[in-house]
Amino acid sequence: MIPAGWFFAVAAILFGLGVTAFFVRRDLPTQFLAVEIMLNAANLAFLALAKPASAAAAQTIVLFIITVAAAEAAVGLAVILVVFRRRKSVRSEDLRILKG
Amino acid sequence: MTLPTAVFPLAVTAFGAIAVLLLDAFGKRDSKTPLAVLSLMILAASAVLAGRLWGRSAFGFGGLMRLDDAAILVSMIVLLAAAFTVLLGWQWNRRLDAAFGEFYGLLLLAAAGLMIMAQTADLLVVFLGLEVFSVSAYGLTGLKRNDDKASEAAVKYFLIGSFAGAFMVFGLAILFGLNESFGITQTAACLGTGLPAQLGFGFLLAGLGFKLALVPFHMWAPDVYEGAPTPIAGFFSIAPKAAGFLVLSRLVAAVPKDVWKGLPIFPFLYAVAAATLIIGNLAALRQKNLKRLLAYSSISHAGTMLIAVLAGDGASLLFYLAVYLFMGLGAFAALTAMSAPGREYVHLDDFAGAGFRYPWIGAIFTVLLLSLAGFPPTGGFLAKFLVFSAGVRAGLVPLVVLGVVTSLIAVAYYLRVIVAMYMRDPAPGVDIEAENPPALLVLFLGLVGVLQLGLFPANILHFIRQAAASIF
Numbered sequence: 371m372i373p374a375g376w377f378f379a380v381a382a383i384l385f386g387l388g389v390t391a392f393f394v395r396r397d398l399p400t401q402f403l404a405v406e407i408m409l410n411a412a413n414l415a416f417l418a419l420a421k422p423a424s425a426a427a428a429q430t431i432v433l434f435i436i437t438v439a440a441a442e443a444a445v446g447l448a449v450i451l452v453v454f455r456r457r458k459s460v461r462s463e464d465l466r467i468l469k470g
Numbered sequence: 471m472t473l474p475t476a477v478f479p480l481a482v483t484a485f486g487a488i489a490v491l492l493l494d495a496f497g498k499r500d501s502k503t504p505l506a507v508l509s510l511m512i513l514a515a516s517a518v519l520a521g522r523l524w525g526r527s528a529f530g531f532g533g534l535m536r537l538d539d540a541a542i543l544v545s546m547i548v549l550l551a552a553a554f555t556v557l558l559g560w561q562w563n564r565r566l567d568a569a570f571g572e573f574y575g576l577l578l579l580a581a582a583g584l585m586i587m588a589q590t591a592d593l594l595v596v597f598l599g600l601e602v603f604s605v606s607a608y609g610l611t612g613l614k615r616n617d618d619k620a621s622e623a624a625v626k627y628f629l630i631g632s633f634a635g636a637f638m639v640f641g642l643a644i645l646f647g648l649n650e651s652f653g654i655t656q657t658a659a660c661l662g663t664g665l666p667a668q669l670g671f672g673f674l675l676a677g678l679g680f681k682l683a684l685v686p687f688h689m690w691a692p693d694v695y696e697g698a699p700t701p702i703a704g705f706f707s708i709a710p711k712a713a714g715f716l717v718l719s720r721l722v723a724a725v726p727k728d729v730w731k732g733l734p735i736f737p738f739l740y741a742v743a744a745a746t747l748i749i750g751n752l753a754a755l756r757q758k759n760l761k762r763l764l765a766y767s768s769i770s771h772a773g774t775m776l777i778a779v780l781a782g783d784g785a786s787l788l789f790y791l792a793v794y795l796f797m798g799l800g801a802f803a804a805l806t807a808m809s810a811p812g813r814e815y816v817h818l819d820d821f822a823g824a825g826f827r828y829p830w831i832g833a834i835f836t837v838l839l840l841s842l843a844g845f846p847p848t849g850g851f852l853a854k855f856l857v858f859s860a861g862v863r864a865g866l867v868p869l870v871v872l873g874v875v876t877s878l879i880a881v882a883y884y885l886r887v888i889v890a891m892y893m894r895d896p897a898p899g900v901d902i903e904a905e906n907p908p909a910l911l912v913l914f915l916g917l918v919g920v921l922q923l924g925l926f927p928a929n930i931l932h933f934i935r936q937a938a939a940s941i942f
Contacts, residue, residue: 378647385640392633401629408636412643419647428646431594435639438601442635445608446628452612452621462629465622468693 377418384411398450398460402443409439476528476537479520479545480585486512487578494571502569509556509574513581517549527940536591538940543788543933544588544716547795551709552581554799554915557908558701558806565811565903568614568699576613577705580606584713593642593652593674596717600638600681603710604631610705611698623697630680630690638677644670658724661733668734675718675735682714684776685745688769692753695765700814703761704802707768711775712791716941719779719787723941727782739780744872746773751876754883758818763883764801767842770880771798774857777869783860784938789931790857793849793923797841800916803909804835810903821887823896828904832891834917841920843884844877849923 388408392401413432420428454460490505490512497504520542528537555577563569583606586599608631612624646652648667649660660667676687683691695703722730730736750770757763771794778787808815808824808831815821825832841850854877861870923930 381643385636388636398625398629402632405629405632405636408633409639412636412639415640415643416646419643421647421650424646424650427650431646434594434598438598438635441605442601442628442632445605446632449608449612449621449624449628452615453625456616456618456621465626467619467622468626468696 374418378415381411381415381418384408384414396462398453398462399447401462402446402450406439406443409435474530475519475523476530476535476589479516479523479537480535480582480589482512482516482519483549483578483585484582486516487575487582490578491572491575494575497571502563502571502574503560505571505574506556506560509578510553512578513549513553513556516585517546520545520549525936534592534595535586535589537589539937540716540720540784540788540941541589543937544712544791545585547712547791548581548584548588548709551705551712551795551799552577554803554912555701555705557912558704558799558803559699560908561906562699562701562806562809562814562909565809566614566699566814567616567812570613572609573613573699573702576606576610577702580610580705581709584709587713588716591654591720593645593654593657595652597635597638597642599713600677601635603713604635604681607631607706607710610702611694613699613702617697619697620699621697623694627690627694634677634680634687637673641670641673641675641677645674654720655724658721661725661735662729671735672738675739678714678718679742681710682718682772683769684742684772685749685769686742688746688750691769692757692762692765695768696759696761700761700802700806700809700816703765704799704806707764707798707802708791708795711768711772711794715772715775715779715787715791719782719784720941722779722782723784730782736780739776740866740869743773743776743780743869746770746776747872747876751879751883754880757883760805760816760818760821760887763818763887764798764805767880767883768798770876771842773876774854774873777861777866777873778857780869781857781860781864781866783857783864784941785931785935786853786856786860788934788938789923789927790853792930792934793841793853793920796916796919796923797838797848797850800838800913800920801835801842803912803916804831804838807831807904807906807909807913808900808902809906810901815900815902818887818890819897820900821890821897822894823891824900825888825891827896827900828902830910831913834913836888836891837917838920839884839887841924843881847921847924849920849927852924852927 388404391404416428580603583599583602608628614620649656679687754766841848844850844854858870
C-alpha cells in the first residue's frame with residue numbers, strides 16, 4: 371500500500387501548482403481553474419492527513435468542500451460571463467477601470 | 471424534546487432569505503418595497519429571538535452552534551448592519567437602476583453566513599459560514615450587471631476571495647490532520663507543537679485576513695467598495711469585520727496566555743497590524759473618490775481592531791465594532807443620500823459646498839467623520855481610547871504609539887472632506903434628489919449611535935463586558 375505521506379506530497383505539489391498558475395496565467399477562467407485545483411489539493415490533503423480514527427469525518431468534510439466549490443463555481447462563472455458580455459474579453463489585464 | 475432555540479435566530483434569517491428570493495422570482499409585483507419591508511421584519515424577528523437567549527449560552531447541533539453572549543452581540547451588529555443596508559438600498563436601488571429583489575435575498579443570506587461564523591466554536595463551520603457570506607457577497611457586488619465597474623469589482627472579489635478560501639481549506643486540512651478536530655480550543659492547544667501547526671494556522675489566518683481586508687491581503691477592498699452598490703459597500707465595511715474579528719479573538723483567547731507571545735504567529739500578526747495601520751492611512755490620503763477613501767479608512771480601522779485582538783481584550787474590540795457600525799455605515803448613508811436618479815455623487819469635488827446646500831446631511835456627515843477620526847466626545851474617540859489603553863496594558867506600546875501617530879495622519883483626510891463641504895464654493899452640476907427618508911433615518915441613527923456610545927457608554931459597556939467574558 372502507498373503510504374499516506376505520498377498522497378500529502380501530491381496534494382502539496384498540486385496546491386503549489388495551483389498558486390503558481392493563479393499568478394502566472396492572465397485569463398479569468400484559467401485563474402478560476404487554478405483555484406479549483408487548489409481546493410481539490412486541499413481535499414486530497416484532508417484525506418491523506420486524516421488518521422484512521424477520523425477518516426470517516428475527513429471524507430464527510432470533503433463532501434462539504436466539494437459542495438462549497440460547486441456553489442462558488444456557479445456564481446463565479448456567472449460573474450465571468452457578465453464581464454465577457456460587456457467587454458468581449460476575459461483577460462485579467464483588461465480589468466483596470468477601478469484603480470486609485 | 472426541547473426546542474433547539476439556539477438555532478432559531480439563524481434559521482429565521484436563512485429561511486427568510488430563501489423566502490425573499492422565491493417571492494421575488496415568482497411574485498407578480500414590480501415594486502420591491504414589500505420585499506424590503508419583509509426583509510426588515512425577518513431581521514427584527516431574528517434579533518428578538520437572539521436577544522431572548524442573552525446570558526444563557528445556548529447550544530445547537532450537538533454543540534456545533536454556540537450562541538454565547540459574544541455571538542449574540544455580534545449577531546445583533548450584523549443584523550442591524552443588514553437592516554441599515556436595506557433602508558439605504560430602498561431608494562438608492564431605484565435611482566441607480568439596481569432595483570433587483572436579489573438585493574434583499576442575498577443580503578439576508580450574507581447576514582446568515584456571518585451569523586454562522588459568529589455562532590460557532592468549530593473552524594469547519596466558520597469556513598462554511600464564511601463561504602455562505604462570500605458567495606452571496608460576490609453576487610451583491612455585481613448586482614448592477616450593466617455597469618462595467620460593478621462587474622469588474624465582482625470578478626476581482628470572486629477571484630481573490632476564492633483564492634483566499636482555498637488557502638483556508640488547506641490550512642484546515644493540516645490542522646485537522648494534527649489533532650483530528652476543528653474545535654477552536656483543541657486547535658489552539660496544538661499551536662505550540664511545531665512547524666506544521668504554525669503553517670496550518672498561518673494559512674487559516676491568511677484566509678481570514680483576506681476577508682477582514684488586513685494588509686497585505688487588502689488589495690481587493692478599495693476596488694470592491696468602489697464598484698459595489700454604495701449601501702452594500704457600507705455593509706461590507708462592518709459586518710464581515712464583526713464576525714471575522716470575533717473568530718480571530720476566539721482563537722487568540724483559546725491560546726494559553728504564557729504561550730501566546732512566544733508563538734511565531736504573534737510577531738506575524740503584530741507586523742500585519744502595523745502594516746495595516748500605516749498603509750491604510752497613507753493610501754487614504756491620496757483618494758479623491760469617497761468610496762475608496764472610506765474603504766482605506768475601514769482598512770485602517772481594522773488595524774486598530776487588530777490591536778485589541780493582539781491585546782486579548784474582547785471588551786474593547788466589541789465596543790469598537792459597535793461604534794464602527796454606526797460611524798462606518800452612517801458615513802456610507804451620507805454617500806447614499808448624495809444621489810439623484812441615474813447618478814451618484816461620490817467624488818470629493820461633488821461634496822464642495824454641500825454643507826450649506828444640504829445642511830442636515832452635511833452636519834451629520836461632519837460628526838460621523840470626526841468620530842471616524844477619533845475626536846471626543848464621539849464614540850470613535852472612546853473606542854480608540856479603550857483599544858489603545860488595552861494595548862498598553864498588554865505591553866504593546868510600540869504598536870499603540872503607531873496607532874496614535876497614524877490616527878493623527880487620518881485626521882488630515884477626514885478633515886479634507888469637511889473642509890470641502892464648508893469652505894469651498896458649491897460644485898456646479900451637483901443636484902441631488904433629497905427626498906430619501908430611509909437613508910436619512912440611517913444617517914440620523916448613525917449620529918445618535920455615535921453620540922450615545924461616546925457620551926453615555928456605561929449601559930452598553932456593561933453588556934459588552936458581559937459578552938466579552940463569554941468569548942472563552
